[in-house]
Amino acid sequence: xxxxxxxxxxxxxxxxxxxxxxxxxxxxxxxxxxxxxxxxxxxxxxxxxxxxxxxxxxxxxxxxxx
Amino acid sequence: xxxxxxxxxxxxxxxxxxxxxxxxxxxxxxxxxxxxxxxxxxxxxxxxxxxxxxxxxxxxxxxxxxxxxxxxxxxxxxxxxxxxxxxxxxxxxxxxxxxxxxxxxxxxxxxxxxxxxxxxxxxxxxxxxxxxxxxxxxxxxxxxxxxxxxxxxxxxxxxxxxxxxxxxxxxxxxxxxxxxxxxxxxxxxxxxxxxxxxxxxxxxxxxxxxxxxxxxxxxxxxxxxxxxxxxxxxxxxxxxxxxxxxxxxxxxxxxxxxxxxxxxxxxxxxxxxxxxxxxxxxxxxxxxxxxxxxxxxxxxxxxxxxxxxxxxxxxxxxxxxxxxxxxxxxxxxxxxxxxxxxxxxxxxxxxxxxxxxxxxxxxxxxxxxxxxxxxxxxxxxxxxxxxxxxxxxxxxxxxxxxxxxxxx
Ligand code: HEM
Ligand code: SF4
Numbered sequence: 001x002x003x004x005x006x007x008x009x010x011x012x013x014x015x016x017x018x019x020x021x022x023x024x025x026x027x028x029x030x031x032x033x034x035x036x037x038x039x040x041x042x043x044x045x046x047x048x049x050x051x052x053x054x055x056x057x058x059x060x061x062x063x064x065x066x
Numbered sequence: 067x068x069x070x071x072x073x074x075x076x077x078x079x080x081x082x083x084x085x086x087x088x089x090x091x092x093x094x095x096x097x098x099x100x101x102x103x104x105x106x107x108x109x110x111x112x113x114x115x116x117x118x119x120x121x122x123x124x125x126x127x128x129x130x131x132x133x134x135x136x137x138x139x140x141x142x143x144x145x146x147x148x149x150x151x152x153x154x155x156x157x158x159x160x161x162x163x164x165x166x167x168x169x170x171x172x173x174x175x176x177x178x179x180x181x182x183x184x185x186x187x188x189x190x191x192x193x194x195x196x197x198x199x200x201x202x203x204x205x206x207x208x209x210x211x212x213x214x215x216x217x218x219x220x221x222x223x224x225x226x227x228x229x230x231x232x233x234x235x236x237x238x239x240x241x242x243x244x245x246x247x248x249x250x251x252x253x254x255x256x257x258x259x260x261x262x263x264x265x266x267x268x269x270x271x272x273x274x275x276x277x278x279x280x281x282x283x284x285x286x287x288x289x290x291x292x293x294x295x296x297x298x299x300x301x302x303x304x305x306x307x308x309x310x311x312x313x314x315x316x317x318x319x320x321x322x323x324x325x326x327x328x329x330x331x332x333x334x335x336x337x338x339x340x341x342x343x344x345x346x347x348x349x350x351x352x353x354x355x356x357x358x359x360x361x362x363x364x365x366x367x368x369x370x371x372x373x374x375x376x377x378x379x380x381x382x383x384x385x386x387x388x389x390x391x392x393x394x395x396x397x398x399x400x401x402x403x404x405x406x407x408x409x410x411x412x413x414x415x416x417x418x419x420x421x422x423x424x425x426x427x428x429x430x431x432x433x434x435x436x437x438x439x440x441x442x443x444x445x446x447x448x449x450x451x452x453x454x455x456x457x458x459x460x461x462x463x464x465x466x467x468x469x470x471x472x473x474x
Contacts, residue, residue, distance in 0.1 A: 009420075012180075015426075017183070028181070031180060032174070
């Protein structure tokens with residue numbers, strides 16, 4: 001799995017951090033998403049998919065690699 | 067066109083009025099009229115107070131798609147915007163009623179204290195506030211109005227501290243906020259209340275400019291001095307945050323408590339568990355089930371938008387009725403059941419798209435602390451009146467109860 005975030009789209013609502021705090025963080029100054037781990041381990045992948053699904057700004061893209 | 071619901075050409079007969087009334091016996095359920103529209107299809111026409119006939123979007127999938135669509139505008143000054151009520155001249159609304167890039171520019175300036183981590187740091191302080199207020203309730207006479215004694219003070223104290231607003235002024239800002247968000251307040255009345263809040267925040271910003279402290283308003287004065295923000299913009303954001311920061315959460319506390327008292331098996335889950343996961347899930351389910359922002363998200367199309375076999379024309383208004391989308395049986399099986407163990411984080415009670423609630427981490431944390439503390443500390447909490455006599459906020463832009471007499 002490869003995770004891409006688009007900080008330009010992010011509105012900082014923090015849903016991704018709630019779901020997968022080891023993969024996503026928020027910038028301290030303006031709450032914009034910071035990607036901590038672009039290739040998360042198996043155990044976190046369901047939460048990352050969920051984060052991409054609930055992200056209100058469509059700022060998270062998940063590429064599933066075979 | 068043979069579609070009777072499409073009211074183009076001013077033909078509005080048969081188009082239902084919006085907002086719709088709830089059923090008298092079901093104060094927690096969305097209006098039955100919305101349920102019927104949802105069963106017929108994802109979009110329908112409704113008629114507003116001014117005779118206009120915007121779309122109401124009733125299903126979850128279509129709502130999410132439209133709220134996230136950049137061709138959909140939240141700008142209240144655009145023709146076709148489906149206003150809740152007559153708009154007073156010189157309104158004070160901030161970025162909640164603006165589009166990007168202006169919306170994004172302003173929202174980013176106030177986001178810092180609302181990040182998940184910063185909010186988590188505030189949890190012990192909120193727990194203390196909640197414990198102290200419960201101590202006071204238990205030491206006082208009964209019955210007591212839970213709204214006045216607990217539901218309003220909790221989020222008001224928190225947002226005051228965060229913004230740098232003196233809590234001693236709470237009667238002033240709570241009363242004026244109530245008027246601003248009352249659907250049936252006369253336009254002049256609402257304008258006057260808004261102007262009073264605006265003048266109050268402007269004055270506070272002035273004082274923070276002279277004497278900055280460690281709070282959000284003071285940080286905004288830094289932006290003013292750097293020429294990135296006008297004083298008027300700062301005051302307007304202050305008004306938005308102050309109103310949004312206390313009215314909503316207060317209603318969730320009081321209405322949530324009433325809903326739990328009516329569902330004793332669900333209340334027992336919270337009273338008997340200290341599992342933070344269960345509590346967090348309960349908060350999401352209560353947000354979904356109660357969906358207190360029952361006036362719908364208001365939007366207007368910037369271009370023609372095709373969706374589910376319909377075309378929303380450029381300049382047409384849309385109302386995303388989140389309350390009925392959160393009861394969409396396609397997404398939430400048994401949607402009208404309050405089920406605290408349901409996994410419902412995908413609800414749209416905070417909206418969706420770039421306007422999704424800025425304060426949601428704070429609201430979640432406050433509600434988690436409240437719901438996990440109140441019923442454990444007052445296990446015999448009960449309603450001190452008949453459900454019929456509880457004054458519901460049918461006339462509010464935000465739903466809730468005006469009073470909640472409780473005893474124990
Ligand atoms: C349970 C409590 C709350 C609920 C149900 C709630 C609900 C909502 C909803 C539905 C929206 C979207 C408006 C739209 O799209 O038109 C919104 C936006 C907003 N909320 Fe909340 N809210 C709550 C608590 C808070 C708190 C505690 C704050 C703190 C200051 C807050 C601040 C805001 C702000 C500033 C916006 C505008 C965001 C934007 O336009 O970008 N809310 N809220
Ligand atoms: S969920 Fe989306 S919008 Fe919210 S902080 Fe994460 S990336 Fe940004």
